[in-house]
Amino acid sequence: MIPISPDEMRAVDANCTYFGLLPIQLMENAGSALASEARRRARGKKIAVVAGRGNNGGDALVAARHLADLEVTVFLLGRSREIATQEARQNWEILEHLNFDLREVRCSEELEPLSRYDLILDAIFGTGVRGPVRGLEAEAIDAINSSGRPVLSVDVPSGLGTEKAVEPDATVTFHRPKVAIPGEVVVAGIGIPPAAEFYVGPGDLGLVARRASESHKGENGRVLVIGGGPYSGAPALAAMAALRAGADLATVAAPRNVAGIIAGLSPNLIVRPLSDDHLSPGDLDLIRELLPRHDVVVVGMGLGRHPETREALAELIPECGKAVIDADALLPGIPLQGIITPHESEFRRVSTIRVPPGRVEKETLMSFARDMTLTVLLKGKVDLITDGSVVRGNATGNAGMTVGGTGDVLAGIAGAFYSKAPPLRAAVAAAFVNGTAGDLAFVEKGYSLLATDVIEKIPAAMRL
Ligand SMILES: NC(=O)C1=CN([C@@H]2O[C@H](COP(=O)(O)OP(=O)(O)OC[C@H]3O[C@@H](n4cnc5c(N)ncnc54)[C@H](O)[C@@H]3O)[C@@H](O)[C@H]2O)[C@@H](O)CC1
Numbered sequence: 001m002i003p004i005s006p007d008e009m010r011a012v013d014a015n016c017t018y019f020g021l022l023p024i025q026l027m028e029n030a031g032s033a034l035a036s037e038a039r040r041r042a043r044g045k046k047i048a049v050v051a052g053r054g055n056n057g058g059d060a061l062v063a064a065r066h067l068a069d070l071e072v073t074v075f076l077l078g079r080s081r082e083i084a085t086q087e088a089r090q091n092w093e094i095l096e097h098l099n100f101d102l103r104e105v106r107c108s109e110e111l112e113p114l115s116r117y118d119l120i121l122d123a124i125f126g127t128g129v130r131g132p133v134r135g136l137e138a139e140a141i142d143a144i145n146s147s148g149r150p151v152l153s154v155d156v157p158s159g160l161g162t163e164k165a166v167e168p169d170a171t172v173t174f175h176r177p178k179v180a181i182p183g184e185v186v187v188a189g190i191g192i193p194p195a196a197e198f199y200v201g202p203g204d205l206g207l208v209a210r211r212a213s214e215s216h217k218g219e220n221g222r223v224l225v226i227g228g229g230p231y232s233g234a235p236a237l238a239a240m241a242a243l244r245a246g247a248d249l250a251t252v253a254a255p256r257n258v259a260g261i262i263a264g265l266s267p268n269l270i271v272r273p274l275s276d277d278h279l280s281p282g283d284l285d286l287i288r289e290l291l292p293r294h295d296v297v298v299v300g301m302g303l304g305r306h307p308e309t310r311e312a313l314a315e316l317i318p319e320c321g322k323a324v325i326d327a328d329a330l331l332p333g334i335p336l337q338g339i340i341t342p343h344e345s346e347f348r349r350v351s352t353i354r355v356p357p358g359r360v361e362k363e364t365l366m367s368f369a370r371d372m373t374l375t376v377l378l379k380g381k382v383d384l385i386t387d388g389s390v391v392r393g394n395a396t397g398n399a400g401m402t403v404g405g406t407g408d409v410l411a412g413i414a415g416a417f418y419s420k421a422p423p424l425r426a427a428v429a430a431a432f433v434n435g436t437a438g439d440l441a442f443v444e445k446g447y448s449l450l451a452t453d454v455i456e457k458i459p460a461a462m463r464l
């Protein structure tokens with residue numbers, strides 16, 4: 001089984017909630033699995049639960065209820081009114097109502113009896129531990145380690161990754177192995193089906209959209225859009241979407257015939273006119289000047305098919321660093337890198353793989369991405385996103401989004417996220433935000449929906 005980091009696990013949990021699989025259900029499953037393992041290991045009836053005030057403690061409170069036929073004592077570190085989550089509090093209150101042996105611990109002396117138990121469940125901290133462990137929690141870790149009794153850690157040994165951690169006999173970890181747990185590890189399923197890790201949700205957004213409150217202008221992404229020619233709206237949509245998705249700066253490099261129109265569309269955009277009515281090799285010096293001042297290049301929308309444009313792209317794209325490649329830049333023979341955002345016929349064109357309509361299989365997409373060292377976001381009813389090793393699906397979006405321009409919006413959002421996150425995470429979150437913004441716009445506009453309506457809903461989609 002592939003290990004999972006705390007951040008990724010938090011994203012899975014958040015997505016489960018979005019799909020209606022609630023934390024209280026997962027906690028019940030976790031506590032039940034934990035109780036089975038504890039029962040298997042306990043050499044006697046006396047079980048001590050040492051619980052912190054987060055959900056890790058909550059898991060162990062559930063286990064205490066499942067072990068009610070044994071002699072269970074719960075040591076809660078701190079006061080019950082300080083329990084941090086609704087789910088853990090609810091489980092504490094059940095035990096209180098049912099008169100379980102509950103002790104609110106305020107100093108480490110109250111943990112001395114630990115050496116008299118047959119098994120200790122360590123549930124002080126799980127994946128939510130932050131910074132150094134001090135005070136009562138540190139003393140409780142010492143008390144567990146010096147108890148001389150068998151210890152079963154819940155999810156991860158408490159304090160793992162900090163200077164002070166429990167050294168258990170074994171750990172029951174939930175769903176998937178967590179990174180870097182030493183010693184014996186038992187992985188317990190908690191009812192999260194593979195589909196809950198395949199489909200994209202707001203947890204994926206959490207993995208890219210965090211912004212440090214003290215960040216400066218430019219630190220949240222500078223996106224250069226290269227597009228336009230036959231079309232003027234496409235690059236403007238991509239650039240506006242990048243700004244709404246959190247980029248600090250969006251520059252559009254566009255052919256001179258449309259540069260003025262684009263600049264007139266929004267005062268938020270910086271527009272650099274190219275030398276001709278299409279992108280040509282003569283523009284490369286200007287673009288090379290712009291590249292170091294941007295983090296990501298979003299290229300292709302509305303460029304048209306002039307042979308000189310093709311020549312310019314072939315030379316330019318390998319110099320772009322992080323690139324989101326879309327539409328008219330998706331041609332065979334033009335080098336690809338970073339993220340590509342084809343719909344199905346563009347995918348056929350660029351990959352030269354013969355697939356019947358509606359039949360791009362996950363495996364085909366993955367092996368193409370792997371061979372080309374690319375992240376592919378294949379737009380469809382369910383978008384498929386892969387970097388060749390992981391494949392994800394995005395089911396947000398609606399039939400109203402077949403209107404022109406929504407693909408440009410998606411590429412712009414992907415550009416904004418790619419400035420801050422690795423390509424797979426950026427593409428996954430962009431697909432979710434674009435589709436969700438489209439769904440919010442559809443509620444108001446129905447089939448009259450326009451790409452600009454989708455852009456206006458990006459902020460609401462990002463608040464999910
Ligand atoms: N969220 C979910 O859907 C699920 C979570 N689960 C459990 O929840 C755990 C994560 O729960 P939480 O996110 O509540 O976090 P934890 O229970 O790991 O710990 C967080 C608590 O400890 C406090 N804390 C953190 N660092 C501290 C430090 N250095 N010193 C003192 N106090 C500190 C926090 O203020 C918070 O109250 C997982 O490990 C797993 O056991 C499971 O119930 C399964 C489902």
Ligand SMILES: [K+]
Nearest residue numbers: 125154156158
């Ligand atoms: K723990």
